[in-house]
Amino acid sequence: MAAKSRHLNKIEPWHDPEERPYVYIENITKDYDGSAAVDEVNLSVYQGELFSLLGKSGCGKSTLLRMLAGFEMPSSGKIYIDGIDMSGIPPYRRPVSMVFQSYALFPHMNVEQNVAFGLKQEKLPRSQINERVDDVLELVQMLDFKKRKPHQLSGGQRQRIALARSLVKRPKLLLLDEPLAALDKKLREKTQLELVNIQEEVGITFIMVSHDQEEAMTMASRIGIMADGRIIQVGTPTEIYEYPNCKYVSNFVGAINMFEGLVVEEEENYAIVRSSVLDDSDIKVEHSASAAIGANVSVAIRPEKVVISKTPLKERNYNCAKGVVQDIIYLGDVSIYHVELANGHIVYSTATNLFRIAERPIQWDDEVYLYWLPENAILLTA
Amino acid sequence: MLLFGYAFMYVPLFCIIALSFNDSRFVTAWSHFSFKWYKALAQNSIMLDAALNSLKIACCTATISVLIGTLAAIAIVRVKRFKGKPFFVGMIAAPLIMPDVVVGLSLLLLFVSMTNLLGWPGEHGILTVTIAHITLSLSYVTAVIQSRLTEMDSSIEEAALDLGATPVKVFFAITIPSISSAIMSGWILSFVLSFDDVVLASFVSGPQSTTLPMVVFSSIRMGLSPQINAMTTIIVSILTVCVAIAGYVIYHSGKKISNKPRQEKKRWQGLM
Amino acid sequence: MLPKKVNTWKFHFRGSSLIVGVPYFWLLVFFLCPCLILLKISFADSVLQIPPYSNILKWINDNVAQLTFNFANYRLLFTDDLYVRTFTTSVVIAANSAFACLLIGYPMAYAIVRSRPKIRMILLMLIVLPFWTSFLIRVYSWVILLAPTGLINKALMYLGIIDQPLKLMGNYCAVAIGIVYTYLPFMVLPIYSSLEKIDNSVVEAAYDLGCTPTKAFFSVILPLSMRGVATGFSLVFMPAIGEYVMPEILGDVSTVTIGRIVWSEFFTNLSWPVASALSVMMIIFVALPVTLWYGGQQSRLNKKLNIHEKV
Numbered sequence: 022m023a024a025k026s027r028h029l030n031k032i033e034p035w036h037d038p039e040e041r042p043y044v045y046i047e048n049i050t051k052d053y054d055g056s057a058a059v060d061e062v063n064l065s066v067y068q069g070e071l072f073s074l075l076g077k078s079g080c081g082k083s084t085l086l087r088m089l090a091g092f093e094m095p096s097s098g099k100i101y102i103d104g105i106d107m108s109g110i111p112p113y114r115r116p117v118s119m120v121f122q123s124y125a126l127f128p129h130m131n132v133e134q135n136v137a138f139g140l141k142q143e144k145l146p147r148s149q150i151n152e153r154v155d156d157v158l159e160l161v162q163m164l165d166f167k168k169r170k171p172h173q174l175s176g177g178q179r180q181r182i183a184l185a186r187s188l189v190k191r192p193k194l195l196l197l198d199e200p201l202a203a204l205d206k207k208l209r210e211k212t213q214l215e216l217v218n219i220q221e222e223v224g225i226t227f228i229m230v231s232h233d234q235e236e237a238m239t240m241a242s243r244i245g246i247m248a249d250g251r252i253i254q255v256g257t258p259t260e261i262y263e264y265p266n267c268k269y270v271s272n273f274v275g276a277i278n279m280f281e282g283l284v285v286e287e288e289e290n291y292a293i294v295r296s297s298v299l300d301d302s303d304i305k306v307e308h309s310a311s312a313a314i315g316a317n318v319s320v321a322i323r324p325e326k327v328v329i330s331k332t333p334l335k336e337r338n339y340n341c342a343k344g345v346v347q348d349i350i351y352l353g354d355v356s357i358y359h360v361e362l363a364n365g366h367i368v369y370s371t372a373t374n375l376f377r378i379a380e381r382p383i384q385w386d387d388e389v390y391l392y393w394l395p396e397n398a399i400l401l402t403a
Numbered sequence: 404m405l406l407f408g409y410a411f412m413y414v415p416l417f418c419i420i421a422l423s424f425n426d427s428r429f430v431t432a433w434s435h436f437s438f439k440w441y442k443a444l445a446q447n448s449i450m451l452d453a454a455l456n457s458l459k460i461a462c463c464t465a466t467i468s469v470l471i472g473t474l475a476a477i478a479i480v481r482v483k484r485f486k487g488k489p490f491f492v493g494m495i496a497a498p499l500i501m502p503d504v505v506v507g508l509s510l511l512l513l514f515v516s517m518t519n520l521l522g523w524p525g526e527h528g529i530l531t532v533t534i535a536h537i538t539l540s541l542s543y544v545t546a547v548i549q550s551r552l553t554e555m556d557s558s559i560e561e562a563a564l565d566l567g568a569t570p571v572k573v574f575f576a577i578t579i580p581s582i583s584s585a586i587m588s589g590w591i592l593s594f595v596l597s598f599d600d601v602v603l604a605s606f607v608s609g610p611q612s613t614t615l616p617m618v619v620f621s622s623i624r625m626g627l628s629p630q631i632n633a634m635t636t637i638i639v640s641i642l643t644v645c646v647a648i649a650g651y652v653i654y655h656s657g658k659k660i661s662n663k664p665r666q667e668k669k670r671w672q673g674l675m
Numbered sequence: 676m677l678p679k680k681v682n683t684w685k686f687h688f689r690g691s692s693l694i695v696g697v698p699y700f701w702l703l704v705f706f707l708c709p710c711l712i713l714l715k716i717s718f719a720d721s722v723l724q725i726p727p728y729s730n731i732l733k734w735i736n737d738n739v740a741q742l743t744f745n746f747a748n749y750r751l752l753f754t755d756d757l758y759v760r761t762f763t764t765s766v767v768i769a770a771n772s773a774f775a776c777l778l779i780g781y782p783m784a785y786a787i788v789r790s791r792p793k794i795r796m797i798l799l800m801l802i803v804l805p806f807w808t809s810f811l812i813r814v815y816s817w818v819i820l821l822a823p824t825g826l827i828n829k830a831l832m833y834l835g836i837i838d839q840p841l842k843l844m845g846n847y848c849a850v851a852i853g854i855v856y857t858y859l860p861f862m863v864l865p866i867y868s869s870l871e872k873i874d875n876s877v878v879e880a881a882y883d884l885g886c887t888p889t890k891a892f893f894s895v896i897l898p899l900s901m902r903g904v905a906t907g908f909s910l911v912f913m914p915a916i917g918e919y920v921m922p923e924i925l926g927d928v929s930t931v932t933i934g935r936i937v938w939s940e941f942f943t944n945l946s947w948p949v950a951s952a953l954s955v956m957m958i959i960f961v962a963l964p965v966t967l968w969y970g971g972q973q974s975r976l977n978k979k980l981n982i983h984e985k986v
Contacts, residue, residue, distance in 0.1 A: 092879055112882040113891075119883045125876035129898045138894075139884030190884065404782035405798075411779070412805050412859065415816030418826055422819065431824050475698035482691045491695075494702045500909065500965055502917020504937045505954040509709035512951070515726045516712055538705045541698070599810045602919055606941075616811055623815045623924060627822060635812045642807050646800065 043068040049098030060250035073241035081250035118187035126171040326397040341392040423632035430627040457615040464597040472544030507606035527609035540593030551585035717951035748952035769915035772854035780862035845927035862907040869903025
């Protein structure tokens with residue numbers, strides 16, 4: 022699912038203790054009228070990464086991005102880019118470029134003038150400007166639109182120009198604020214891959230803000246989940262999806278079944294949880310986090326890891342449930358089954374539609390059995 | 404710069420207000436505080452008659468130009484094509500930039516020729532001044548309503564048509580209410596324009612229809628006048644009261660509006 | 676993609692002829708007719724009768740009419756030094772005043788846009804407020820300041836800086852001050868609205884691409900507010916050319932402007948044809964170019980919008 026990280030200098034530099042972070046955010050806080058929009062955030066981003074800040078609107082991700090660009094000054098804390106402290110440096114002296122959500126193209130200038138604008142500020146010779154403008158327009162495949170004004174371009178074309186205008190400066194860090202939010206779904210999916218390809222080609226570190234988890238999963242080398250001004254979890258898309266560290270993350274990224282209960286038994290590599298939701302079985306879960314007996318915990322299972330069947334699994338007294346199909350949502354590639362247990366709790370199960378079916382094997386109001394493997398469940402203590 | 408600008412705008416006005424309470428006949432030589440000139444103003448029958456004339460003219464002007472101006476704005480924004488539309492738009496906007504003297508002169512010539520040919524409007528008076536003022540303020544009113552109409556989301560009209568309202572009904576139930584604030588400000592604007600005009604009135608008024616600005620003009624042509632100071636103070640006080648009321652109303656209706664989305668969101672969440 | 680605007684009433688509303696008809700009729704009778712009559716009388720002779728002009732259309736017999744165009748009035752305007760000089764002075768004063776208005780008004784509008792939203796409403800209100808007080812009163816307030824016995828002279832004499840009152844009034848400078856003072860809102864408001872429309876992220880993008888604030892102002896903000904500047908300039912410049920009240924009150928006999936000439940030709944000299952000819956010249960030289968320019972702007976804007984919709 023995630024883009025391959027072949028453009029990174031080292032594979033997964035965040036695991037290497039020797040590697041120096043390229044962008045280092047140290048204990049940063051931003052207060053607005055007493056309430057913290059960004060609250061003591063620490064973050065390291067490595068050279069060549071495509072890092073995505075993911076969160077709901079108002080979680081502070083845009084404020085964090087604007088502090089990196091220099092439009093907002095942090096109330097406390099420091100930002101280092103390539104080892105240089107950025108405090109007090111105005112946006113126009115930072116080696117950072119931003120692609121705005123609204124693209125912010127200059128409406129009174131044509132494409133060429135827009136892209137050349139940043140280079141003119143650097144007082145480069147005319148010929149060099151032309152050369153670099155042409156190169157970058159070729160990179161985003163917009164060379165034929167040089168003389169157009171922004172209002173004569175479509176949304177996708179404007180997005181490319183905004184990207185070109187920032188790339189042409191060859192910044193150390195490129196910031197993207199919801200770069201694809203204004204595009205429609207098909208175009209967005211196409212542009213996601215293009216953006217990743219361009220990033221690999223130029224090798225510039227990208228930090229992207231997004232509220233769309235699918236977009237972040239597709240594009241990012243690592244994702245930082247934000248809520249209420251804090252970063253809750255940082256990890257690769259796989260880590261975030263398969264090993265969420267708290268209920269919030271597991272709920273935010275993808276759909277999930279959640280069972281709350283008490284730990285009744287704890288062994289070295291698994292725990293048994295008794296939940297009031299499941300009447301006739303306990304939950305067995307493999308875990309890394311330790312949970313004491315008697316502790317309140319949640320167990321999360323992704324719907325696609327819950328197997329649905331009309332026949333009961335024999336000889337199992339854990340991780341199984343019996344219920345009635347209440348609803349089936351057909352999505353083409355998969356179907357989502359809403360199974361109501363005897364006590365009214367609903368469990369979701371996703372199954373791939375392997376066959377083209379007129380007659381479904383499982384129908385509304387069928388009695389079904391659900392089960393899952395202990396290694397697919399996640400034990401959440403927080 | 405902002406402070407300087409505001410000082411430039413307000414200091415002269417405050418000077419007049421302060422001096423209106425001066426007892427001395429020599430305006431700028433302060434003797435002592437008194438309401439003398441307010442009393443004199445209250446007994447000045449020429450001034451009062453002229454004020455009454457101006458009030459009548461301004462009310463008629465405002466009402467009629469709002470009626471015609473609304474039609475004109477709708478014609479420009481919503482009727483896509485009709486004969487001579489560019490010409491129509493040009494004529495509507497022209498008085499905005501034509502010098503007052505030219506408009507006044509040409510209207511006077513019209514009235515003179517019409518009286519010769521048709522025997523109407525005959526002697527100049529309140530009617531001719533009103534017509535002149537309407538022609539002038541029509542441009543302003545149309546511009547105000549036009550901009551509101553352009554901003555207005557025409558899909559709500561389509562929604563009303565879709566729900567079975569006849570076009571006439573849509574016009575009165577949807578269009579007019581949603582541009583009502585613009586109509587209101589158009590009314591006030593043309594009232595003020597009419598109440599303030601001296602040039603047009605001088606051209607087209609008759610002996611019985613002297614307006615307040617004409618009296619004020621002939622008086623300040625002579626130099627400083629303590630009665631005018633008193634009048635200024637009265638006008639400025641009335642205005643301040645009006646603005647305070649309007650500000651209060653706007654502030655409170657604004658509050659309501661800003662609360663609305665939140666409530667709607669809640670209701671929406673309740674539905675889910 | 677933007678939804679294409681559908682004309683609501685194009686097909687449904689039969690009342691559209693009424694909607695167009697009433698204002699159209701009014702404009703034809705009370706705007707176009709007067710202009711044509713003005714044109715007609717500018718070709719007439721001055722005669723001593725009521726009304727004081729000759730008819731250019733004479734019926735010789737029942738079938739034949741004779742049109743006499745008298746160009747003497749126009750010849751007079753171009754040959755008599757007084758008219759040409761007055762015309763140029765009026766334009767120069769109007770242009771200077773409009774420019775002064777711009778110099779004061781632009782920073783004000785910029786400061787208002789930059790202020791916090793709550794204060795912004797109040798600041799805007801304060802800009803509009805003087806407009807609602809009488810125009811004459813605002814001119815008069817400067818008489819109180821500038822007159823020989825006015826407050827400025829009094830203050831200067833009290834402080835001992837001068838011992839004779841200065842002649843502050845009765846010159847073109849006083850007239851210009853009056854124009855700037857009364858027309859300032861017309862400059863500030865259009866500039867304000869064009870500045871307000873600028874997307875703040877565009878300005879941030881300029882900073883981001885390496886512009887210092889000053890540079891960003893000149894390369895992005897100023898060009899994007901040019902439409903407001905042009906509108907404001909013409910809203911001040913145009914009426915100021917024909918201004919009659921200001922030179923009459925703040926000026927003296929020496930401050931002749933085109934508005935005053937029309938007035939005195941008409942009321943004092945009773946030469947209506949000359950006044951008409953002057954008015955026609957004013958329309959041709961001043962109002963017409965601006966109207967055309969403005970119309971061009973509008974249609975260009977429409978074209979832009981159309982392109983926008985197609986995309």
